[in-house]
Amino acid sequence: MNPFTFGNPIKDPSRFHGREAEIRQITNRLLSSAHESTSIIGERRIGKTSLLYHLSHPEVSTRLGLTPDKFCLVYADFQGLTDITPTRFWQRILKKMSRSVCDESLKPSIEKLGGQESFDLFDLEDLFESTQDKGLTVVLMMDEFEYVTQNPNFKGDFFGGLRSLAIHHGVALLPSTRRELVDLCHSDEIKGSPFFNIFANVVLRPFPRTEAASLVDGYLSSLEEAFSPEEKEFILRLGGGQPFFLQIAGHYLVDAKSQGLKARPLFERAVADFDQ
Ligand SMILES: Nc1ncnc2c1ncn2[C@@H]1O[C@H](COP(=O)(O)OP(=O)(O)OP(=O)(O)O)[C@@H](O)[C@H]1O
Ligand SMILES: [Mg+2]
Incomplete structure (x- = not known):
């Protein structure tokens, strides 16, 4: 069997190499008292998806201190979802979240909300308040997030809501994109919004x-x-x-x-x- 593979992202932690500094930065921010968000940026095929898979692998995340009693890691991929709406965004996130949350008692409320036809910020705040009350930080790993930022269905209120969940309700965001987030907005209004100042950038470069x-x-x-x-x-x-x-x-x-x-x-x- 040839150990070298290409095409699909790396899923098996024993086959994942490098990225120690980037992982440390991302993890340190998550472990900080404010559970800070990080924007992962890197050109095509540099290893963004592999990195997110790696971080969300239970053995890896536990080793990094992101234990399941404190962190609920939710991976969602937006690739190809050109006409996604905020409703579909949250339905997708909540579906993944109900699968990965380790506290069974939270599942019914996640599933109930995920079945809704529309979402307002109050519903989402209620849900994330209940996860926060359990001492959980919900980490939303959003791969190919440009499919959201470049889509005119997502307006200022959506990004404002996401920011408020991150600042007040124990949510941390790990979007991955090919270019810097601010360069990937569909309008100047969003580009100028404070959404982007909650992130530190981690740029994935070629391996040393x-x-x-x-x-x-x-x-x-x-x-x-x-x-x-x-x-x-x-x-x-x-x-x-x-x-x-x-x-x-x-x-x-x-x-x-x-x-x-x-x-x-x-x-x-x-x-x-x-x-x-
Ligand atoms: N940390 C790593 N260890 C080993 N191989 C890697 C690593 N990161 C990336 N690769 C290799 O590079 C290929 C591309 O990685 P990946 O799909 O994660 O990149 P990407 O940045 O998500 O690409 P795209 O922009 O096309 O979505 C993988 O198929 C794998 O072969
Ligand atoms: Mg990818």
Whole structure:
């Protein structure tokens, strides 16, 4: 089995590498007394979804101190939802939340609200007050949040409501987008709103050499066959700092090697496959 994969986000924590500094920043803010929000920004394929999956994995979050008795981590993906409305936004969030909340006694009220045809801020405040009373911080991980900020169905009152939940009702927001949030608004009114000043930005960049090497070493060491320093260096050079390209380069090198190729023909084949 080839340990290098590309295309789907990483789900298994043992296959996730790097991002220690970013995880620390995000976690420290969540653990602070105000349970602060962080906006995750990164270009296509840099690893935003993988990072959110990683943080929401129960073993990982517990290890980070985000224990289920204090933090309810809710992952929701907005990709492709071009005509979503605020109602559908909350229905989606509440559905995911009822699945991930660990306190069973909260489920009926989450489900009841999730079944509503419209939401006003009072209903949402009531619900999040009840989670807050249980000592829970609800962390809304909103992947591809530009589908919300760029959509004219979402007006100032929606963002104002989200901000008020974050400031007063124990909700923390972790949106992920390809560019900075303020650059992704459909109107100047929203761009100028105070919604955005609750966030600190964490920008996902290409991996530094040490993180790239940890990924490559980690994956290669799971294989029985030994890999030479030149072969490792080849993957690092071809992939650069982009985890996505490291995975592709590694995949094709492992593939070509399993076909019995060595030395130059091995590298040539891997490059040809990589370039495809
Ligand atoms: N921390 C990581 N460890 C190992 N591999 C990673 C990591 N982050 C990303 N990858 C690799 O990069 C690929 C792209 O990652 P991911 O889908 O998470 O990026 P994304 O930023 O969400 O992309 P998009 O903007 O297209 O949604 C994954 O399929 C995986 O192969
Ligand atoms: Mg993604």
